[in-house]
Amino acid sequence: MTTQNPSFHPQTPPPRLTPYAPPARWLHWLTAAAVLFVIPAGIAMMNLPQGAAQDRLFDLHRSVGILILVLAVLRVAVRVALGAPPPAPGLPRWQHVVASATHHLLYVLIVVMPLLGWATSSTYGAQVSVFGLFTLPALLAKNEPLSDLLGAIHQVLGFAMAALVGLHIAAALFHGIVKRDGVLSRMIPALSRR
Ligand code: HEM
Numbered sequence: 001m002t003t004q005n006p007s008f009h010p011q012t013p014p015p016r017l018t019p020y021a022p023p024a025r026w027l028h029w030l031t032a033a034a035v036l037f038v039i040p041a042g043i044a045m046m047n048l049p050q051g052a053a054q055d056r057l058f059d060l061h062r063s064v065g066i067l068i069l070v071l072a073v074l075r076v077a078v079r080v081a082l083g084a085p086p087p088a089p090g091l092p093r094w095q096h097v098v099a100s101a102t103h104h105l106l107y108v109l110i111v112v113m114p115l116l117g118w119a120t121s122s123t124y125g126a127q128v129s130v131f132g133l134f135t136l137p138a139l140l141a142k143n144e145p146l147s148d149l150l151g152a153i154h155q156v157l158g159f160a161m162a163a164l165v166g167l168h169i170a171a172a173l174f175h176g177i178v179k180r181d182g183v184l185s186r187m188i189p190a191l192s193r194r
Pocket residue numbers: 028031032033035036079084099102103104106107110165168169172173183184185186187
């Protein structure tokens with residue numbers, strides 16, 4: 001009996017893995033765009049001189065950050081309701097564990113970071129105006145020492161999140177460009193239709 005498994009043929013295109021459901025993909029890319037804006041915006045606003053430009057960037061950072069919180073709640077609901085596709089076949093166990101841990105941490109951070117930012121602003125005595133449309137109530141009473149502490153935690157976690165997002169993007173591109181194993185197309189199914 002011959003072993004005619006087509007997946008061993010060198011010309012075989014990358015496998016077409018089960019993609020994430022459309023709502024999960026839309027929410028992933030909206031959140032990704034918002035996170036990729038909010039981190040550099042946060043760093044830039046901290047390095048601007050005090051003035052109108054810094055105030056505007058603070059407002060935008062807070063607004064997009066609150067949008068991330070809303071998207072995060074929707075994402076968790078969609079994830080619980082629809083689940084995720086089964087793990088990519090053939091993925092080494094350690095890669096599956098690292099990917100799963102990264103994804104879980106990113107879910108935690110998209111909830112915790114906006115709440116910490118909101119609490120930092122409230123304890124500082126600053127209003128959180130969302131795209132100039134409405135103002136959120138203060139999460140905590142004014143307390144400047146507490147604001148300094150929460151701001152420092154928000155900063156450290158913000159840098160940790162930047163590193164984690166960098167790792168996540170590098171892994172996604174490694175799968176998409178080097179390994180071409182279909183993992184990237186789980187979030188961009190159009191890639192496997194060509
Ligand atoms: C250019 C940027 C990005 C690319 C190319 C990308 C790519 C991907 C891909 C291919 C997956 C599916 C992995 C798999 O099937 O195992 C995924 C999942 C995920 N990504 Fe991204 N991503 C990007 C940015 C982000 C950002 C900024 C976040 C921050 C929150 C993020 C959070 C997540 C999470 C939480 C999952 C797991 C989804 C689940 O299983 O429910 N991604 N990403």
